[in-house]
Amino acid sequence: MRRSIAAGGLFAAGSLMPVSSALANQAAEQSTTQTGAHVPATLVDGKVVQPRRELPVLQKTSILVVGGGPAGTAAAFTAKRMGVDVTLVERYGYLGGLATGGLVLGIFPLYDRDKKQVIFGIGEELMKKLDVLKYGIIDRNKAPVYPTIDAEAFKFVLADMVLDSGINAYLDCWGVDAIVDGKGAVRGAVFESKSGRQAILADIVIDCSGDGDIYAAAGAAFEKVKTNIGLISRIGNIDEVDMAIGRGSEDPEHPAIGKPSEGRPSKGRVNDLNGHAGNSTPAPHMNWLNMKGPVGDALDISDLTAMELKHRRGTWGNVEKLRQKPGDEQAYLAETAPQLGVRLSRLLDGVKKLKVEDIRGGAKFKDVIGYSGAYANAPEFQIPYGSLVPAKVENVLAAGRCISTDFQVGDITRLIPVCWVTGQAAGVAAALCIQDKCKPRNVNVAKLQNLLHQQGAYLG
Amino acid sequence: MTFLRRVPRRAIQLTCFVGAVVLVWPVLPWAIAPRVFVEASPFVALASSIATRSIGVGVVLALVVAVVSSFKKRWFCLYLCPTGFLLENASHMGLRKAARWRKVPPVGRYVALLTLAGAVAGYPVLLWMDPLCIFSSPFAVNKATNTISVILICVGLGVLVAATLVFGMLWCVRICPLSGMQDMLFELRKALWTKFTAMAAPQKFRVARRVFFAGSGGALLALWARRAGAARYRKSDTLLRPPGAVPEDRFTGLCIRCNNCVHACPTKIVHPDTGHEAGLVGFGAPVIKFDRDYKYCLETCNACTQVCPTGALTPLDLAPKNKYIIGEALVDNNVCLTALGKKECDACELACPYDAVKITWDEDQYNAYPVVNDKCIGCGACEVVCPTTPVKAIRVWTQKPA
Numbered sequence: 110m111r112r113s114i115a116a117g118g119l120f121a122a123g124s125l126m127p128v129s130s131a132l133a134n135q136a137a138e139q140s141t142t143q144t145g146a147h148v149p150a151t152l153v154d155g156k157v158v159q160p161r162r163e164l165p166v167l168q169k170t171s172i173l174v175v176g177g178g179p180a181g182t183a184a185a186f187t188a189k190r191m192g193v194d195v196t197l198v199e200r201y202g203y204l205g206g207l208a209t210g211g212l213v214l215g216i217f218p219l220y221d222r223d224k225k226q227v228i229f230g231i232g233e234e235l236m237k238k239l240d241v242l243k244y245g246i247i248d249r250n251k252a253p254v255y256p257t258i259d260a261e262a263f264k265f266v267l268a269d270m271v272l273d274s275g276i277n278a279y280l281d282c283w284g285v286d287a288i289v290d291g292k293g294a295v296r297g298a299v300f301e302s303k304s305g306r307q308a309i310l311a312d313i314v315i316d317c318s319g320d321g322d323i324y325a326a327a328g329a330a331f332e333k334v335k336t337n338i339g340l341i342s343r344i345g346n347i348d349e350v351d352m353a354i355g356r357g358s359e360d361p362e363h364p365a366i367g368k369p370s371e372g373r374p375s376k377g378r379v380n381d382l383n384g385h386a387g388n389s390t391p392a393p394h395m396n397w398l399n400m401k402g403p404v405g406d407a408l409d410i411s412d413l414t415a416m417e418l419k420h421r422r423g424t425w426g427n428v429e430k431l432r433q434k435p436g437d438e439q440a441y442l443a444e445t446a447p448q449l450g451v452r453l454s455r456l457l458d459g460v461k462k463l464k465v466e467d468i469r470g471g472a473k474f475k476d477v478i479g480y481s482g483a484y485a486n487a488p489e490f491q492i493p494y495g496s497l498v499p500a501k502v503e504n505v506l507a508a509g510r511c512i513s514t515d516f517q518v519g520d521i522t523r524l525i526p527v528c529w530v531t532g533q534a535a536g537v538a539a540a541l542c543i544q545d546k547c548k549p550r551n552v553n554v555a556k557l558q559n560l561l562h563q564q565g566a567y568l569g
Numbered sequence: 570m571t572f573l574r575r576v577p578r579r580a581i582q583l584t585c586f587v588g589a590v591v592l593v594w595p596v597l598p599w600a601i602a603p604r605v606f607v608e609a610s611p612f613v614a615l616a617s618s619i620a621t622r623s624i625g626v627g628v629v630l631a632l633v634v635a636v637v638s639s640f641k642k643r644w645f646c647l648y649l650c651p652t653g654f655l656l657e658n659a660s661h662m663g664l665r666k667a668a669r670w671r672k673v674p675p676v677g678r679y680v681a682l683l684t685l686a687g688a689v690a691g692y693p694v695l696l697w698m699d700p701l702c703i704f705s706s707p708f709a710v711n712k713a714t715n716t717i718s719v720i721l722i723c724v725g726l727g728v729l730v731a732a733t734l735v736f737g738m739l740w741c742v743r744i745c746p747l748s749g750m751q752d753m754l755f756e757l758r759k760a761l762w763t764k765f766t767a768m769a770a771p772q773k774f775r776v777a778r779r780v781f782f783a784g785s786g787g788a789l790l791a792l793w794a795r796r797a798g799a800a801r802y803r804k805s806d807t808l809l810r811p812p813g814a815v816p817e818d819r820f821t822g823l824c825i826r827c828n829n830c831v832h833a834c835p836t837k838i839v840h841p842d843t844g845h846e847a848g849l850v851g852f853g854a855p856v857i858k859f860d861r862d863y864k865y866c867l868e869t870c871n872a873c874t875q876v877c878p879t880g881a882l883t884p885l886d887l888a889p890k891n892k893y894i895i896g897e898a899l900v901d902n903n904v905c906l907t908a909l910g911k912k913e914c915d916a917c918e919l920a921c922p923y924d925a926v927k928i929t930w931d932e933d934q935y936n937a938y939p940v941v942n943d944k945c946i947g948c949g950a951c952e953v954v955c956p957t958t959p960v961k962a963i964r965v966w967t968q969k970p971a
Contacts, residue, residue, distance in 0.1 A: 370903050372806065374901045376897070386911075387910050388911050399910040399911065399913065401907060401913070403932070423935030424935070427935055485914065486919050
């Protein structure tokens with residue numbers, strides 16, 4: 110038992126060591142158990158030890174996408190369309206990640222400072238599919254008012270597309286570890302599910318886990334950040350008359366305003382939620398309500414547990430207070446999001462770290478793979494391919510909120526349509542790696558950009 | 570006067586006029602030039618140093634003018650005053666109905682007396698009638714952001730020129746307090762030698778009575794205006810003065826509406842007040858309004874405090890200016906996008922140059938909203954970036970005692 114915690118799992122204390130490929134060391138250990146015969150963790154000298162074991166290989170695939178959120182689904186769809194073998198693994202029982210399970214229904218930032226849409230490609234395609242659904246999406250092409258989607262409609266669209274696409278999808282399946290070969294290159298990932306701990310071998314792994322679980326396990330360098338973690342909810346029967354002016358928007362022509370307090374606001378006085386709370390959704394009489402939440406560590410299970418519990422209690426209390434406001438007596442809590450609103454946790458140290466100075470200065474990149482729209486004080490900005498590629502580890506790409514940015518840029522690249530952009534680019538790049546038999550960092554950027562352009566992506 | 574005697578005076582007048590324009594424009598790389606120009610009026614220098622109980626360089630200059638003009642009648646008017654030069658030329662073009670003003674009593678000297686008495690009470694009531702101040706004001710017109718401001722900035726000199734075209738030199742000869750003050754100095758000097766002692770007793774009494782009434786009237790007016798200004802300020806929620814402003818009861822008196830501060834402001838947030846904010850006593854005095862996009866009181870600028878000729882705005886270096894409290898930012902959570910769960914907006918927090926606004930999570934309310942701390946000076950950076958319209962969720966309000 111020289112290497113006793115070989116299959117200890119990412120979240121066990123001190124076990125960030127990658128699972129060195131069982132294939133590489135098969136002969137070295139006598140204690141390796143047979144596939145399928147389960148040996149439980151054992152208590153040895155007061156320590157819990159997971160015996161070394163061979164993992165069943167669920168699948169061998171060309172491209173493995175870990176995480177089925179906006180970035181993961183975008184990556185899987187685009188890679189599959191290029192004719193390569195794609196496997197998609199998702200932790201929850203539905204696809205869409207924070208856009209569905211997190212109830213982040215607002216699709217922003219889509220537009221540049223001139224109210225021109227700068228995010229197209231797979232994201233636009235998905236929204237077009239929502240366009241034809243009743244109660245699927247509202248406020249399309251009304252820049253700068255951003256579209257708002259319906260979570261169930263989006264789950265339907267993604268399920269429909271995955272079923273028809275030929276992607277091997279595994280849901281309720283939690284990616285917990287990377288598989289690396291003797292040279293440290295990623296060769297797949299390990300999953301926990303009701304079927305136990307299994308491996309999927311792949312030529313390229315796209316880490317769309319949000320938290321960067323796979324690249325971290327594979328030993329890629331990253332920056333760990335803590336920020337606010339909230340929980341979005343949907344509130345029904347919210348005063349409809351008020352909502353006519355209650356839309357969130359930065360445009361002076363579209364007032365984003367509740368009813369102002371009369372006269373001078375008192376110092377330190379805090380108002381409860383009122384009928385203007387939240388933003389309207391495609392579902393009638395229904396608002397989605399964002400929650401900032403306190404700062405927490407999204408990689409700490411006690412923080413996450415505390416937030417899950419307290420946020421649901423707090424949301425219920427807020428809705429009870431809301432019901433006491435005139436006009437809002439019939440408001441009810443339709444649902445709290447199944448997933449916590451984790452904003453940022455790990456930020457990759459990639460080939461290019463996208464910094465706030467870059468976006469303020471309007472930096473142009475030779476390897477641009479897409480744009481983010483203007484958001485808050487930041488203008489629209491280019492996203493380079495280098496921010497998806499880890500600085501050292503091979504065969505893995507990042508997409509979604511865990512890509513290589515600093516904290517302030519990450520606060521924008523984490524948003525739903527930007528995840529579509531990075532997901533699509535990672536999917537196409539991974540497919541190119543398979544077709545051209547190269548490493549992600551050596552992808553022909555001109556070819557990648559050409560393909561993205563052909564798929565309708567906006568590169569400036 | 571012969572032609573030969575007139576030419577040098579014209580030359581001096583023209584030089585002074587050009588000099589005045591150069592100072593006020595200001596084309597010189599000398600930030601305090603507009604202030605020095607207005608301070609060069611002995612009336613302003615004297616009254617403001619009495620009112621602020623401080624002596625500046627201007628007073629020395631004023632004493633020189635005072636001494637010279639007590640020997641040579643209206644010496645300042647005839648040679649130095651650019652307003653006088655302007656009006657003199659206007660009167661040549663005008664209707665020149667000189668007879669119209671011959672019967673007007675010498676108002677200027679009573680204005681001067683009233684003002685100096687008010688200055689003793691801390692409030693130089695009619696100091697805004699100073700001719701250099703009136704001359705300086707229209708130069709701020711390029712910083713006016715609306716028609717009303719243009720009118721307020723230009724009205725003083727405009728009225729004088731119009732009146733001169735119609736009535737001739739009425740203003741200069743009868744109404745201008747600076748000429749009135751010079752007249753008094755001239756007569757005082759003469760009286761000290763001969764005249765006053767030679768006067769008949771009833772005449773002496775009349776002079777003394779006028780001085781007494783003008784003086785006590787000025788003092789009473791000053792006291793009333795100070796009370797009215799302070800009361801108005803207590804009631805106001807939106808009255809914001811430029812940085813360095815002295816307390817409101819004295820500000821509207823010390824401020825002579827020269828509009829140097831309006832002119833100095835690079836972001837055009839200083840406007841002359843229509844009286845809407847501070848009432849009658851505050852008419853024309855500068856107020857801050859953040860009504861233009863992304864313009865606030867910059868943390869890199871103290872220009873307005875450097876150009877005030879009377880000390881209504883105390884000259885402040887950058888560091889103390891950035892601690893001067895213009896107002897206080899208050900948040901209306903009924904409008905704030907973050908407080909209402911509409912958007913992840915932290916525009917105010919990012920914009921604040923003083924680290925005074927923080928989006929804060931409130932465990933009791935179970936909500937997040939902007940909280941303003943004591944570092945806030947009311948510069949307006951948060952107000953101008955707040956995306957809500959038409960009412961901003963975070964606005965700068967008149968500061969109230971806690």
